[in-house]
Amino acid sequence: MHVLILGGTTEARRLAELLAAPPAAALPGLRVTNSLAGRVTAPRLPPGDVRVGGFGGAEGLAAWLREHTVDALIDATHPFAKKISFNAAHAAATAHVPLLALRRPGWVPVAGDDWHETHSLEGAAKLLPALGRRVFLTSGRMGLAAFAGLDELWFLMRSVDAPEPPHPARMEVLLDRGPFTLDGERQLLRRHAIDVVVTKDSGGAATAPKLTAAREAGLPVVVVRRPPVPEAVRVVAEPEQALDWIRDVQGSGLFPESG
Ligand code: NAP
Numbered sequence: 369m370h371v372l373i374l375g376g377t378t379e380a381r382r383l384a385e386l387l388a389a390p391p392a393a394a395l396p397g398l399r400v401t402n403s404l405a406g407r408v409t410a411p412r413l414p415p416g417d418v419r420v421g422g423f424g425g426a427e428g429l430a431a432w433l434r435e436h437t438v439d440a441l442i443d444a445t446h447p448f449a450k451k452i453s454f455n456a457a458h459a460a461a462t463a464h465v466p467l468l469a470l471r472r473p474g475w476v477p478v479a480g481d482d483w484h485e486t487h488s489l490e491g492a493a494k495l496l497p498a499l500g501r502r503v504f505l506t507s508g509r510m511g512l513a514a515f516a517g518l519d520e521l522w523f524l525m526r527s528v529d530a531p532e533p534p535h536p537a538r539m540e541v542l543l544d545r546g547p548f549t550l551d552g553e554r555q556l557l558r559r560h561a562i563d564v565v566v567t568k569d570s571g572g573a574a575t576a577p578k579l580t581a582a583r584e585a586g587l588p589v590v591v592v593r594r595p596p597v598p599e600a601v602r603v604v605a606e607p608e609q610a611l612d613w614i615r616d617v618q619g620s621g622l623f624p625e626s627g
Pocket of ligand 1: 451
């Protein structure tokens with residue numbers, strides 16, 4: 369059985385690790401290919417085969433599925449990677465390959481949070497001047513152009529790789545990748561005298577401590593809500609559930625058993 373995982377997330381890596389470890393590794397004839405977009409210079413590589421780079425749209429992905437006789441497709445990409453998720457839905461339908469989305473749930477505010485929700489980075493940029501002057505920007509290095517005109521604000525921008533222009537004029541870059549600790553986030557907010565935080569609703573535990581630290585410090589947080597997901601695709605939140613789904617596909621006879 370050949371499983372293709374569209375990855376680039378903690379969950380995708382955790383699933384690949386699960387599939388490589390017993391007893392999942394004992395699934396008959398299981399072969400796993402992990403696909404990465406190639407955005408990060410030195411990605412953390414999951415176990416199993418790894419391919420890097422785009423497929424050439426939904427048609428390219430469908431052709432890849434057929435050519436490499438993929439039996440099950442798992443879209444474990446980031447909740448904000450909208451294009452590849454729609455491509456996966458389209459390609460799975462045309463190539464008749466079962467598809468599962470592995471997607472971590474979004475964050476929900478709790479008592480004491482001061483969240484300001486929007487649906488785009490541009491929307492976040494519009495909200496900022498009324499909320500603070502020293503911004504902790506954690507929405508990633510892509511899309512920084514949305515904040516480029518905000519010359520009166522200062523930004524601390526944290527990302528895995530260095531950003532490219534256009535970006536805000538007054539900006540310090542912090543190269544780092546999660547998981548982050550609550551204590552580390554508290555210190556960071558204090559050290560840089562941050563008075564507002566910007567985040568995408570990425571969900572998950574690895575980058576959530578900034579939300580707790582902001583709540584404790586009474587800071588407003590601009591939360592960019594998720595883009596829509598393809599309809600009619602089954603979604604699970606945990607890698608273990610994806611493993612169960614793979615077992616179901618294997619048991620369903622939807623692919624030729626290699627024995
Ligand atoms: P996107 O806008 O949905 O995808 C743009 C194009 O990149 C896709 O059309 C596809 O090219 C290629 N691509 C995306 N993910 C791929 C994958 N796993 N394997 C092969 N090709 C892929 O995605 P994005 O927002 O640029 O994100 C790119 C990757 O970074 C994703 O894999 C995602 O999991 C990861 N990531 C994204 C974010 C975020 O905030 N967006 C955060 C953390 C990690 P073709 O059309 O040529 O196939």
